[in-house]
Amino acid sequence: PKILLETKQHLKYSYAMGIDDPEAIANSLSHYIMLMGDPEALNRLYAMYDKVTVEDIKKVAIQYFTPTGLTIATVSEDKEGGGKVMKAVLLSLIFMISLFGQQFVELKLPNSNKIVVKLMFRNGSITDPIGKEGLTDATTSVIAQGGTGALTYSQIQDKIYPMAASYGASTDKEVSIFTFEVHKDWLKEFYPIMIGLITNPAFKDEDFQRVISNQQNYVDQVIRASSDEEYSKKSLEDLLFRGTNYQRMVAGKTESVKSISLMDIRNHYKNFFTKNNLMVGIAGNYPKDFLTN
Numbered sequence: 001p002k003i004l005l006e007t008k009q010h011l012k013y014s015y016a017m018g019i020d021d022p023e024a025i026a027n028s029l030s031h032y033i034m035l036m037g038d039p040e041a042l043n044r045l046y047a048m049y050d051k052v053t054v055e056d057i058k059k060v061a062i063q064y065f066t067p068t069g070l071t072i073a074t075v076s077e078d079k080e081g082g083g084k085v086m087k088a089v090l091l092s093l094i095f096m097i098s099l100f101g102q103q104f105v106e107l108k109l110p111n112s113n114k115i116v117v118k119l120m121f122r123n124g125s126i127t128d129p130i131g132k133e134g135l136t137d138a139t140t141s142v143i144a145q146g147g148t149g150a151l152t153y154s155q156i157q158d159k160i161y162p163m164a165a166s167y168g169a170s171t172d173k174e175v176s177i178f179t180f181e182v183h184k185d186w187l188k189e190f191y192p193i194m195i196g197l198i199t200n201p202a203f204k205d206e207d208f209q210r211v212i213s214n215q216q217n218y219v220d221q222v223i224r225a226s227s228d229e230e231y232s233k234k235s236l237e238d239l240l241f242r243g244t245n246y247q248r249m250v251a252g253k254t255e256s257v258k259s260i261s262l263m264d265i266r267n268h269y270k271n272f273f274t275k276n277n278l279m280v281g282i283a284g285n286y287p288k289d290f291l292t293n
Contacts, residue, residue, distance in 0.1 A: 013164035015028075017114050110285055118281040121277050123175070125137065125172070133252040139268045145210070146204060146207035148193070163183060218251050219254055
């Protein structure tokens with residue numbers, strides 16, 4: 001029953017998060033109007049979800065999820081497309097205002113039903129030590145794909161599932177950015193997770209091994225085999241920025257990634273992921289007391 005309840009909540013809030021502007025609302029309603037001729041069909045659908053029981057799930061699974069109805073396909077994962085307008089605008093504001101030394105950016109959107117928080121650290125791959133290229137990218141990934149002092153990575157995923165919340169991180173040559181997105185109804189529950197990941201990352205060995213293995217595979221295989229165009233871009237960057245810190249590929253090199261240890265990541269976090277190196281951006285329909293508290 002707990003998993004079913006969390007799944008219902010996930011369906012509800014993931015849908016709500018996706019209709020945060022007039023175009024998205026119109027596109028969603030038009031789908032139900034086309035199928036059923038009535039926008040109230042959407043409300044009836046979610047009322048039906050509320051009535052679903054564990055026994056209903058078992059009955060459908062036994063009847064339809066059978067080996068004779070199974071098809072297996074192998075696909076390659078495409079890179080995530082462009083973000084939502086709100087996140088793009090917020091990121092643009094952060095970069096522009098950072099030029100003037102401001103540490104906090106607000107974009108209040110009273111009609112939105114979600115909240116986006118971006119934490120930008122001025123510590124991209126240009127801060128990687130010689131021989132440890134890829135260290136900033138690895139540190140960012142271990143933080144985002146690991147646990148906190150209070151929760152493991154799996155526990156975090158279980159907690160944010162019913163919220164339909166999400167978070168991730170990216171590293172560039174000059175900055176590292178963490179992005180957190182949650183429905184306004186779940187801000188209070190999501191906030192400790194967000195703060196825990198940034199201020200008290202667990203840095204467990206199993207998280208480190210998983211992240212560094214993926215990064216090693218990327219620099220050894222993926223960047224060479226996935227796209228000739230991307231590989232050529234990396235070669236061009238190396239040529240254009242040769243002799244400077246910008247020459248370094250964000251993910252590092254084969255030998256440099258092999259040399260990165262968990263202690264390196266802990267020290268890099270301590271030295272470069274600091275409040276004096278941070279700019280915060282927040283957008284959406286957040287409460288007035290959220291910033292002060």
